[in-house]
Amino acid sequence: MSDIKKVVIIGDSSFAQIAFEYFNNDSPYQVVGFAVESKFRKQDSLFNIPVIDFEKIELYFPNKNHEVFVAVTYVQLNRVRTRLYLEAKNKGYKMASYVSSRAFCWGNVKLGEHVFIFEDNTLQPFVEIGNNVVLWSGNHIGHHSIIRDNCFISSHVVISGHCDIGKNCFMGVNSTISNNIIIADDCLIGIGSVITKNTEQNNIYKGNPAIATNVMATKLFKVLE
Structure with missing residues (x-):
């Protein structure tokens, strides 16, 4: 029992409830x-444990013996999760991560802090995952690919080899990224879309092959910055 670490989840919505199950049943937390x-x-x-004001977290759960995970999805194109993650760090908390025991991560994969990797993800050799990244269930992350900070990869996404996924991106269910592709920052890749060319920053891509809609992703997500 002495090896069990205490974690406080920021949020109480569906993702927070799911994170509660995974941390308690498949992690040292x-x-x-x-x-x-x-x-x-x-x-x-x-779930018979307290829900307190985030602004007063230090009074209830001191940072010297508690870690934090922000269980927020892609609200405002990941900005809300990112803001709370940074605020918790500024309060002195160590940020927890979860990697499913049923995920496959090759030995030289590099993981940033505050990541949540669900079951049935495959991370091939030389993959790099940045900070504050969520990989929902069943994705393939090809060799030598990079997913940069604050991204949300939904489910059954295929990222082929030598790809570079920029910051704050969201990738829809069953989307596919061809080899050697650069996805610029702040892109939304639509459900089932197939990306065969590099993308432009802050755009939405749909279709097979995907084309830019010339709608700003930050506008669609109502980013407040």
Whole structure:
């Protein structure tokens, strides 16, 4: 029991509830509480543990013996998760990560901090994953590819070899990235889209082969910055 680490989950929505299950049943962590920004908090407990104001987290769960994970999806093109992640770090917390015991990560894969990697992900040799990245279930990340900070990769996405996925991107279910492709920052890749050419920053791509819609992804996601 002395090896069990305590983690506080930021959020109480569906992702937070899923993270509770994974951390408690498939990691060295025990979830001891949830924290939500005060203006959004609507309950005092969840799964028989407290839900407290994020602004007061230090009073309930000191950073010397608690870690934090921000269980927020791709709201505002990942900006909300990123903001809370950085605020928790500024409060002095170590950021927890979860990698499923049913994910395949080759030995030389490099993982940043504060990542959440679900079951059935395959990360091939020389893959690099940045900070604050979520890989939902069943993705293939090809050899020598890079996923940069603050990305959200949904499910059954194929990223081929030697690809470079820019910061803050969202990739829809069943999307495919061909070999040697650069996905610029702030891109949304639509469901089932096939990317065969490099993309332009802050754009939405749909279709097979995918084409730019010339709609700003940050506008669609109502990014407030």
